Structure formats: structure tokens, C-alpha cells
Amino acid sequence: MMEDDKVPEVPLRRRRKDDRPAEIIDAALGEFVMNGFAATKLSDVAQRAGVVKGTLYRYFETKEALFRAVVRHLQAENLAVARQAGFQDMIPFAQAVPTMLTRIARTVGTSQIPAIVRMVLAESRSFPDLASIWHDEVVAPMLEVLTAIISGAQARGEVAPGDPRLHAMSLIGPMLMGTLYLEVFRGSSNNWLDLEDLAQQHAITVLKGMELKP
Template sequence: MQPGPPKFQRRKDDRPGEIVAAALAVFSEKGFAAARLDEIARRAGVSKGALYLYYETKEDIFHAVVKTAVAPDVEMVKARLEAFPGPAAGLLEVFLPTIASILSVSPVASIGKMVISEGRNFPELARYWHDELVAPMIGIVSGMIKRAQERGEVRAGDAKLFAIEIVSPFLMALLWRETFVPIGAQPFDLNALAAQHLSVLKGGMLTPGGVP
């Protein structure tokens, strides 16, 4: 049996992930401006000096949080959509519950709310969030719509606007959860939202030929 890497080496390899997890918690709780590198380091169990060995700035840590904790969900959705061979109605039946399932456990809501609230003061955050997450997701859904329009399954219209219509209810539900649930409001049931939204889309966006 081959020996594994030394314990200290495994610890060193784990540190970027531990820093990202700590940063995610601090960003979610306090926002970007109020987050302090020394607190992120403390929660990660490293010194502030050690933190700088991996990330030079707080913006670099934010980039790592997006790439590590959020962006993989976008890639998973993309892979599922690209692998689905069926018509638009079936694709929506897969896509909407998938989004509901991911958003139920993903940190995208807390970090997204932070970007929305602080993006004017930190435009680099908003730009990175847009380029890494928003634009790719809208592009994935727009491409799905365009292909369905070419098959005659979706009504004529701007595919990008259709994409915005598809994802907007989930965005509203997440902002509600992050803003109003902490003060006592009831959260939306994302699975119920996905089911009702599917019914609305089938009745309004799909052509008669696109509805099974």
C-alpha cells in the first residue's frame, strides 16, 4: 500500500477550500464592504499572513468564492440542458425543477444579494458576477429558446427576453428569502413555484405544437 501525502501537505492543499468556505460565510453574514480579511483568516483557521499566500486581495477571494461555490452549478445546468434530446416542453420540465433544487441549497442567493446591494460601490463585483454567472446562464437559456423556436415549439419573440422571463420568478423568490424571511416572512416553496411556472410557460410561451 502506497503511503498518502504527509499530513501537513494535505492540510496545505485543503487551505484554499477552507478560506473560500470561511469567506462565503463572512460575505453572506456581513456583506463585502464589512467583511474583514482577519475574520476570514480566523474562521479558516489560518493566519492573515498565510491567507495572503493564496489570495492577494478581498476581490480575489470573492472571485474564488464564485468559481468554487457558485459557478459549478451553472456548469451542471448547462450540461443537463445540452444532454437533453427532447422538445421544449420536456426541456422545461427538466430545467425548472433542476433550478429549484439547486437554488434550495446553493449560496447563490446570499452572494447575489450582496452583489446587488453593493455593486454600485464595488462595480468589479457586479462585473465579475455578470460575466461568470448571469451572462452564461442567460446565454444557456437563450440558446435553448432559439433552438426550440427553430423547431416551431416556442412562439416568436426575443429569445433573451424569454430567458429573463423564465428565470425571473426564481430570482424574486431568492431575494425574498434573503431579505424578508429573516424578519419573519414565509419563504416561497421553490418546487411549487417551478411547477406553477411550468404551467404558465406552457400556456403562454409554447406554441400549440410545442405543448404535449
């Protein structure tokens, strides 16, 4: 490639501007985890992100809008994991379930999702929008993906009849409870639970009830 054909380098100032929303989201996540929703101040988020408050408002008009962006950031990888495990090459349901649950356990176990879930449960009475945002951005999309996977497996004759949404709740419920258990009792003598172990054992148990016997 000739020198004149080289791709021009993006100026540092432009790169910095393009990175600002992600930096603000990361800073907000840290503040929410450390202080909770009510006690988090947008000025503290701005300071942590290294921007002035006016810049933060340019991207996020309210604290609720910023929280929604944080939730979308946290959920993106989990949805990708579920979709990949369930739809790649239309693998059999009995193989998709343990793979999906284990990957979700691994993702959740190394993220701030448990801390945010705990915050939502603790503060949603005072801030109802938190629960609505968590439902709309996390619960509903995940159930939609799982329901589609289960519906497909039912159509292939792999899963017993029944409401696929209820099957999805049965599939993911123990993982959610395990996530909350670890967050609530973190650091105590009851901290014996390993999410990946739970995922593997639950996959065996739930498949016995959901698989359509020949």
C-alpha cells in the same frame, strides 16, 4: 496488485495545502454572509480558515479576487444543473424547463446564493466591482446556457420565434425574484413562498407562452 505497485499515499501536509484554497473560499463565504463585503476583513477570513494572512494572500491578492472565487464556487452547480437539464439526450423543451427550474430552485434553496445576491444589491453602489463580478460569473454564463437551450428548441420547432435572450429572461426572472423575496422577508409573516412550488407553476405558465403551437 503487488505491494510495490500500491499508489503512494499523499502526505497529510500536502493534502492540507491542496485543500487550502477551498477552505479559504468556504471561510470567506461565511464572513461575507455574516458581515457583508465592506465589513469583512481578510484577517478574519484567514482566522476562520485556520491559516495565516500571508497564506491567504498567496492564493487571493485582493478581497475582490476572493469574492470572485466565492461566486464561481456558488455558481458552478447551478450551471451544471442547467446544462444537464437542457442538453442531456436533447430532451424536449417542455420536459427540460420544469426539470431545470425545479433543480435550480432546490439548489438555490439550500445554498448561500440568496444571501450573497442581497449583499451585492446592498453594496454594489459602494463597490461596483461586486456587480461586475456577479454579472460576469453568474448572470452572463447562466443566460448563455439558457439562450443556447432555447435557440436549440427554436431550431427544432418547439419554441416560438423571438430573441432567445429575452425568452431566457422571461424563463428565469420569476425565479430570481422569488429568491430575493425569500431572502429579504426571511423569518417574517410573509415567508410563505416555496421555490420548488414556484418553479413548477412558473414552468407551466411560461411554456404556454413560449411553445410553438402546431
